[in-house]
Amino acid sequence: MAFVLIGFMGAGKSTVAGRLARLRGRSALDSDVLLAERFGHSVAREFELHGEESFRAAEEELVCRLLGDVSARDVVALGGGSVLSARVRDALDGHVTALLEVAPDTAWERVQAAEDGSERPPARDREAFGALYAERRGLYEEVADAALLWAESASGDYPVFVGDGLLDGKDGGGDRLVTIWPLAPIASRPYGVTDTNVARLYGERLSALGDPDAPPEQIAIEPGELHKTLASAELVWRELARRGMTRADHVVALGGGVVGDLAGFCAATYQRGVPVVHVPTTLVAQVDSAYGGKTGVDLPGAKNYVGAYHQPAGVLVDPGMLATLAPAELAAGWVEVLKTALIAGGTLWERVSAADGCYVDKRTILDCARTKLAIVSADERDGGRRQVLNLGHTVGHAIEAVTGYARYRHGEAVGLGLLAALRLSGAEDLRARVRELLLARDLPITLDSANVDIEEIVAATARDKKRLGADGVPFVLLSTPGEPQIGCEVADDELRAAVRELAS
């Protein structure tokens, strides 16, 4: 069983396959390169000389032979059109196949920029290119076991795999499928970090990672934000040391935001840094917190005060895991989907605002991940652009702090924070729409003013602004989905009015 990359021309299959193959100490196998070698000239030239039909026949034969001949350590990149062949699709059945995601505009730009003359005729006209993309997309999705996003940041690139049953094994057979996802070098031993709840649900699947004869170590902390502490981190560090983890090994963070933040921080600092693979199990983690490299733990009364930026070595997302979440947890997580859709605008906003309930499909998870990754890659360390991600969080954090992190879930507080931010943005219609969406999901849309002191929330917001210091930027506002504004000054009385409105 090998690892096979499919996808549209210009998706970057050759480059990504090369990076993944290097993890396994191999070179990638690239069907277009192999075909060009056989032809004695480029694939484009072959198209011109003998036409598409003849080319497809040669491709089918080569790809089928290639797929019959590879081993589990191989990484293969297939030409964009090769999956048109039913024989090729059959041959793919025995392998793990990932669809490398690319936006059509990006693909078109890359194909235009390629100067080696290897591109085929369909790339010569933007309209035909778009039509071909739309036509093939469904086929790709049908064939692939998972989607693959390639995340890029200043401090490293990494793969994000999204697919149902990723940890179940192909066909749910538990056949250690996960060992085939190229996330860490083959000799690197995984050390699982999780919480006791998740361990009960998914601990066994985690044991599918790594060497079958030596299942990975598992370290479980107590669940919940109350345990995102230095004490939990110390437990993890000591256990990693006691169990002999070396710098060549890696951490697998299996859980929600708390586990991801804490395990990521432990990985960032264990022996001055080991890789971490995130396997997010909650909606917030799957659409948001697993990406971007922010890790940390809380000090008493000071959320995320100790931490590090540490980009993951990879992220494995199985949307099927969301089925085990309690409805209120899922709804709270959905608020981050809503926030991301407001920031992204466009089709993501249309899809999210039109959908019912809190379940999200693979496409929405991918779009949320892509949105966050695009923002983070432009500003890894929170200097500017990344602050758009704080939409709804300034007031949200204050509500959480004032209510002792006990009354509202993080997502619930952010939902209220979004309403305040939209009020401050003067976006009344949009605020009404967001209010409806929250209401329809049984999410809170008002503060319980009998028990929550509005002035305290205003004061906590001001403290938060101060904490950021001279470089801190006060507010993210948004009048239109897709157009967040950072660094907006907000007067205290406007803020007071916006928070007070939540209490009425």
Place this chain on the structure above:
Amino acid sequence: MAFVLIGFMGAGKSTVAGRLARLRGRSALDSDVLLAERFGHSVAREFELHGEESFRAAEEELVCRLLGDVSARDVVALGGGSVLSARVRDALDGHVTALLEVAPDTAWERVQAAEDGSERPPARDREAFGALYAERRGLYEEVADAALLWAESASGDYPVFVGDGLLDGKDGGGDRLVTIWPLAPIASRPYGVTDTNVARLYGERLSALGDPDAPPEQIAIEPGELHKTLASAELVWRELARRGMTRADHVVALGGGVVGDLAGFCAATYQRGVPVVHVPTTLVAQVDSAYGGKTGVDLPGAKNYVGAYHQPAGVLVDPGMLATLAPAELAAGWVEVLKTALIAGGTLWERVSAADGCYVDKRTILDCARTKLAIVSADERDGGRRQVLNLGHTVGHAIEAVTGYARYRHGEAVGLGLLAALRLSGAEDLRARVRELLLARDLPITLDSANVDIEEIVAATARDKKRLGADGVPFVLLSTPGEPQIGCEVADDELRAAVRELAS
């Protein structure tokens, strides 16, 4: 009082002045640029047209006027020859002057590579260039309050200032000289982290940092390696939070290796990273541990197991502080000087091996810092070249571990480790010389075999190798000063013989 950079042509004064000025929200003032503006053509052209004498007169006049007209926030770069003028030297008296260090070969290369035609006639002949460098060096050193090395690394550049009485204030008058060293943005508040011993000796000088009306916060941990723990780190993090430190502020680490490692780690992780300025007070810290960005704390039985790479924002070295060290501490620190000299070879080795006692001069500190920085900049995260710094440390660490970090100081153990490494390198003459040098400083040259188990040391060394994992490299060997070899395989029986020899 402004900050003025002097030094040879090609030292990089303009570039460095620009970076330092940016910290203060200013542009640097560059005498050569101002002169060229006045002439209406380049300085080189002026030399050609009217000769050196006329140029020097114009330069003297401009520089004296400039120095009379600047404020404390200004950073000034002076042309290489300007300090030849006694009037200029007098004018410098009212300012803080740093000599930007550069090796003559580097300077020559830069001057040759400069294509803007701004260089003056002396740069046209390597021999004359070298003679001029040698001639001016003494004058520069006499004029400067401190030497400045510009450290470069993949994750950031920073200044290293070395000078007697840096924290005393100019002329020892305690006139907050230190506030003028451009290490952190002017609005950034310093938070001192130190230990209780150092606080007693130097705490008051630390209060010269920062705003006179609001002296900096000071947090003191218990002294010694036994307190390089998560508990001490937690104390520091909590105090920083309690005292309202923001991401715009910075930590000042005042102390030896333990304080530097711990405060550096706290800075690396407080709110996901704030700048740290190191003010090393011990010899080990001044020549070695303050540079290179390795930070961390110990887990029980596992040295430096939790940490981060975090390059300093700057390093301030006052060799005068060494006078307060206990003789045995100074001697143990001197072993790192010896190690660095062995790695560097050349004039550093000649100077160190010829000197008496353990005190080192400014030049030796600078050369040690430069040696370490050159190695680290090529390999910030320990992938390869940086491992040369482990010369003598593999067996040294094992001796420390087996003796419970109680019997030998770190430097003493490294001295023994150096003897073992030189034995393994087959460098008998060099080993004899190093043995003499250690002996002359009352440093241990044998292991007390009645109390130390040789086999345990061999086993601990093997464990250490294993801990490094697949990428770990076993031994650094060295036959000739200046030529360390990394990644040398050493058989267990050779190792045993080398350690056993220490016990005889």
